[in-house]
Amino acid sequence: MxxxxxxxxxxxxxxxxxxxxxxxxxxxxxxxxxxxxxxxxxxxxxxxxxxxxxxxxxxxxxxxxxxxxxxxxxxxxxxxxxxxxxxxxxxxxxxxxxxxxxxxxxxxxxxxxxxxKGERHECYAITEAESGSDVDGLDATARQEGDHYILNGEKWFVTSANLADFAIFQARLEGGIHAGAHVLFFVDLDTAGIEVIDTPLFSHTFEAHHPTYRFRDVKVPVANRIGDEGAGMDYTRAWFRRERLMIAARSCGAAERLLEEVRVFANNRLSNGQAIAQYQLVQAMLADSATELWAARLMTYEAAQAHDRGEDLKRLHARCSMVKLYASEMVGRVADRCVQIFGGRGYMRENPAERFYREVRVDRIWEGTSEIQRLIIGGIFNKRGLDGLIGSTNT
Missing domain, CATH: 1.10.540.10 (Acyl-CoA dehydrogenase/oxidase, N-terminal domain)
Known part of the structure; x- marks a missing residue:
């Protein structure tokens, strides 16, 4: 191939x-x-x-x-x-x-x-305190009253909300023939009833914050409902597939930058009269990191090609979970090794290895934890076999 x-x-x-x-x-x-x-x-x-x-x-x-x-x-x-x-x-x-x-x-x-056009900026109000990776367990509700819906719920980790002017809000329907099903809405963040109740600090240092919002009897027009009632999870899964694939891509880029930086350092940092790149234990860390990056990159681009080929949706869903799982864990290992090679310098905030070490950790959590990805992969494997996950050499 x-x-x-x-x-x-x-x-x-x-x-x-x-x-x-x-x-x-x-x-x-x-x-x-x-x-x-x-x-x-x-x-x-x-x-x-x-x-x-x-x-x-x-x-x-x-x-x-x-x-x-x-x-x-x-x-x-x-x-x-x-x-x-x-x-x-x-x-x-x-x-x-x-x-x-x-x-x-x-x-x-x-x-x-x-x-x-760069005129409006969105954020996603999906995650809740008790339903992180389990998106199906949302407590937020939407109840239709005439030509409006009434939204209630508390949303956590609303990434980039401080830079956005509207949110995509996910809730469960109350009443009607689709009661209990998921639904999405566009919600302008200046709508009455929306309150920021916390803006927690995180390990990374980003302009984009992740505040907690409370929606209390927020009134939005039916015209702001995205798609049909009950179709919310279909759109969320489409978003998750793309986000997981792009997290894998970013993880490959981060690992490449880390290896570029640490290679230069290791070839110029002298210890006992020779560059530390000549020491076998350092070489082993570099070799493992380069090998894992290559594997992650091949997986990521093959998953992207599968999308462009228009392969089966369930297989695409599995592959996005697989590449997100492998690449996010790969870059965590690479960052850890690079900090170790940099030594004390690797623990300085001005060093990109230190920043990556903190920043890539969340990639094993958001858009579905590593554990959730394993459950998705294992479930599809049990139902569809290896061909349902990665295909075979005969197809």
Missing amino acids: DFRLPEEARVWAGKVREFVDHDLIPFEVEAELNGGDLRPEIRQRQRQKALDFNLSGMDAPKQYGGLELSVVEQVAIYEQLGRVTNALGWCFSEAHKWMFEACSDDQINRYVVPIL
Whole structure:
């Protein structure tokens, strides 16, 4: 099987790599030492360049002004964005393909197209205190009253909400023929009844916060319901598949950056008269890290190619879980080894290895924990066999 990237993906990787190297990485330490914030003119310049590339529209249909890139091209972009710390790569919001499939023309005009133009910014209000990876266990409710729904619930870890002006809110329906089923809504964050009750601090130093919101009798029009009643989980699964694949891509980019940095250090750091790169124990850590990165990268791009080939949805779902599981755990091991090779320098916040060590840890938690990914993989394997997961050499 040929895993070489197509020319279009290599071009995108090159453009975004230059953007990362020249416009994002030089400001990592400034962001780290200032609570994740950069000077407004710098952040605006980064956002404008992302808009100039139309990164907000990489997954969006061309008829709406998007790029409609292949999944392989998008993975190539996100791999390069993964090379930067402090979430500086989160300088754009993104309109996903599923939104155009699920939303009405009115919703596309009011919410989705403005994302493409950089005029509006979204966040996802899905997770709850007792239903993290178990999205099906939501307590939030939506009850229809005439031409409106009444929303109630408490949402945790609403990533980037401090930078957003609307949320995608997931709840269970109360009453009606679809009672108990899931439903999604667009909710403007200035709507009456929405309250920020906590903004916890986390290990990473990001401009994007993860506050806790309470929705109390929040009134939203029926026109803000995304898709049909009861279809909410279908859209959430589509979002999860993409997010898991792109987490894997970012993990590969982070591991590459770590290995680039530590290789230079190990070849210049002298101990007992020779570069530490010559010591076999250091070489073993580098060898294991490079090998695992190669494996993760091959898995990630093959999963992306499977999407572009239009393979069976359940197999795609399994593969996204597999690559998210393997790549997120891989980059954690690579970061740990690189901190060890850097020694005391690796424990300094100005060192990218220290920042990655903190930042990549959450990739084994959000968008489904490693444990949840294993349950998904194991469940599909038990039902469909190995071919249902990864195919076989005969197909």
